[in-house]
Amino acid sequence: RKTKTLENGTLRVFLVAKVVVNGEMIEYYDISGCYILRPWAMSIWEIMQTFFDAEIKKMKIKNCYFPLFVSSGVLQKEKDHIEGFAPEVAWVTKSGESELEMPIAIRPTSETVMYPYFSKWIRGHRDLPLRLNQWCNVVRWEFSNPTPFIRSREFLWQEGHTAFATKEEADTEVLEILELYRRIYEEFLAVPVIKGKKSEHEKFAGGLYTTTVEAFVPNTGRGVQGATSHCLGQNFAKMFEINFENEKGEKCMVWQNSWAYTTRTIGVMVMVHGDDKGLVLPPKVASVQVIVIPVPYKDANTQGIFDACAATVKTLNEAGFRAEADYRDNYSPGWKYSHWEMKGVPLRIEIGPKDLANNQVRAVRRDNSAKSDIQMASLVEGVKEMLDNVQQSLFDAAKQKRDACIQVVNTWEEFAEALGQKKMILAPWCDEEEVEKDVKARTKGEMGAAKSLCTPFDQPELPEGTLCFASGTPAKKWTYWGRSY
Ligand SMILES: O=C1CCCN[C@@H]1CCCn1cnc2cc(F)c(Cl)cc2c1=O
Numbered sequence: 482r483k484t485k486t487l488e489n490g491t492l493r494v495f496l497v498a499k500v501v502v503n504g505e506m507i508e509y510y511d512i513s514g515c516y517i518l519r520p521w522a523m524s525i526w527e528i529m530q531t532f533f534d535a536e537i538k539k540m541k542i543k544n545c546y547f548p549l550f551v552s553s554g555v556l557q558k559e560k561d562h563i564e565g566f567a568p569e570v571a572w573v574t575k576s577g578e579s580e581l582e583m584p585i586a587i588r589p590t591s592e593t594v595m596y597p598y599f600s601k602w603i604r605g606h607r608d609l610p611l612r613l614n615q616w617c618n619v620v621r622w623e624f625s626n627p628t629p630f631i632r633s634r635e636f637l638w639q640e641g642h643t644a645f646a647t648k649e650e651a652d653t654e655v656l657e658i659l660e661l662y663r664r665i666y667e668e669f670l671a672v673p674v675i676k677g678k679k680s681e682h683e684k685f686a687g688g689l690y691t692t693t694v695e696a697f698v699p700n701t702g703r704g705v706q707g708a709t710s711h712c713l714g715q716n717f718a719k720m721f722e723i724n725f726e727n728e729k730g731e732k733c734m735v736w737q738n739s740w741a742y743t744t745r746t747i748g749v750m751v752m753v754h755g756d757d758k759g760l761v762l763p764p765k766v767a768s769v770q771v772i773v774i775p776v777p778y779k780d781a782n783t784q785g786i787f788d789a790c791a792a793t794v795k796t797l798n799e800a801g802f803r804a805e806a807d808y809r810d811n812y813s814p815g816w817k818y819s820h821w822e823m824k825g826v827p828l829r830i831e832i833g834p835k836d837l838a839n840n841q842v843r844a845v846r847r848d849n850s851a852k853s854d855i856q857m858a859s860l861v862e863g864v865k866e867m868l869d870n871v872q873q874s875l876f877d878a879a880k881q882k883r884d885a886c887i888q889v890v891n892t893w894e895e896f897a898e899a900l901g902q903k904k905m906i907l908a909p910w911c912d913e914e915e916v917e918k919d920v921k922a923r924t925k926g927e928m929g930a931a932k933s934l935c936t937p938f939d940q941p942e943l944p945e946g947t948l949c950f951a952s953g954t955p956a957k958k959w960t961y962w963g964r965s966y
């Protein structure tokens with residue numbers, strides 16, 4: 482029974498749930514699949530948002546806000562790609578006691594909300610490029626096991642929607658945005674990702690191609706789509722008649738992109754870095770980077786210890802670090818150590834009588850529990866060095882663990898074995914959609930089927946005559962496969 486529980490979705494959910502509730506990131510809500518984002522999680526979202534918003538503003542992308550509601554006529558406009566999604570659309574059918582004439586959908590994504598207005602606003606080439614972004618929530622009434630951050634019925638995201646005169650401009654922007662997503666994962670969340678292209682089967686059906694940053698969770702052996710940047714081609718331009726008159730007076734359709742990252746990023750970070758003491762926050766996204774804890778000993782100069790704690794917080798705050806002290810007199814230092822470890826604060830500073838006497842502080846890293854004494858005179862340099870080390874070693878450790886999970890295979894037998902060992906599998910593939918569906922069918926089961934995760938831009942050498950691991954026909958590319966969230 483235990484093993485069974487271990488394998489299926491429940492434990493996966495449980496692991497994340499326990500850590501994010503105990504770490505005070507999430508509170509469960511009385512509607513299934515919906516979660517309360519407490520300040521400890523919201524602050525991480527805000528730190529990433531501050532970075533990403535500033536970067537897209539440098540790219541002359543402007544923020545806007547479109548309505549939450551989509552009329553059913555407009556939503557159904559794009560019937561081919563939504564038919565697969567229809568079951569997850571949430572509808573408003575009443576106001577008070579009275580039925581609405583027409584049911585109104587809550588946006589699951591905003592193409593159909595925005596693009597009729599793109600068509601109205603874009604007339605001539607001088608109206609291009611049109612580059613808009615919105616920070617908002619979306620609702621998708623999913624039925625598979627809901628998990629905080631990873632799969633919820635409402636989540637926060639940014640959705641970028643851009644229109645260009647040429648395909649070249651669109652292609653360029655797709656990769657500029659994808660690089661920002663890589664930076665969010667690798668520079669802020671300390672999570673290694675692989676940049677690549679989604680297969681025809683896995684891409685956004687309404688688009689031309691989908692690029693992605695793929696993360697991997699070694700503990701569960703599952704890949705997770707970290708963020709996506711799609712080139713839509715002219716598909717939506719055709720559907721919504723988004724045309725412009727070019728310099729020669731010819732009527733042309735625009736080339737479009739759309740791109741998003743979501744609060745799922747936080748869940749990936751929690752799963753990659755969390756340990757059995759709870760959350761482990763990378764300093765770049767920690768709302769409290771340093772927690773200062775007074776360790777009074779009987780009546781030995783307690784006021785002096787408290788003053789030293791206050792001075793430490795003040796000095797660190799003035800140097801730009803997010804530091805706080807925990808003066809609560811109803812909790813012991815030991816209780817406080819485990820409390821702040823559970824919340825994942827990257828660095829703890831203890832100040833006791835001995836530290837006071839030696840005019841130093843005792844600093845303890847959350848990631849590896851390493852202790853070091855820092856002279857008060859060099860407090861800022863010492864703390865900066867430790868926090869930078871924590872950030873880098875969290876990334877290095879996650880990359881080392883992720884790389885250890887990557888298995889290169891050439892045959893189906895090797896593939897099946899690696900899948901059983903919860904690996905992220907790099908295999909030569911013939912790039913046939915039928916074969917991809919066949920891999921899914923052949924690996925169906927309790928743990929979920931294997932799927933293609935991405936074809937990495939960084940392609941290893943593919944020797945002439947290499948055969949596809951699944952079909953045995955000539956391989957065209959190396960592709961990552963695995964189970965996923
Ligand atoms: O991933 C992004 C980046 C930001 C803007 N959107 C695209 C594509 C979204 C796909 N997608 C994803 N989920 C959906 C769920 C739905 F219920 C409906 Cl009606 C449509 C969709 C849907 O189109």
Ligand SMILES: [Mg+2]
Binds near residue numbers: 621
């Ligand atoms: Mg979905």
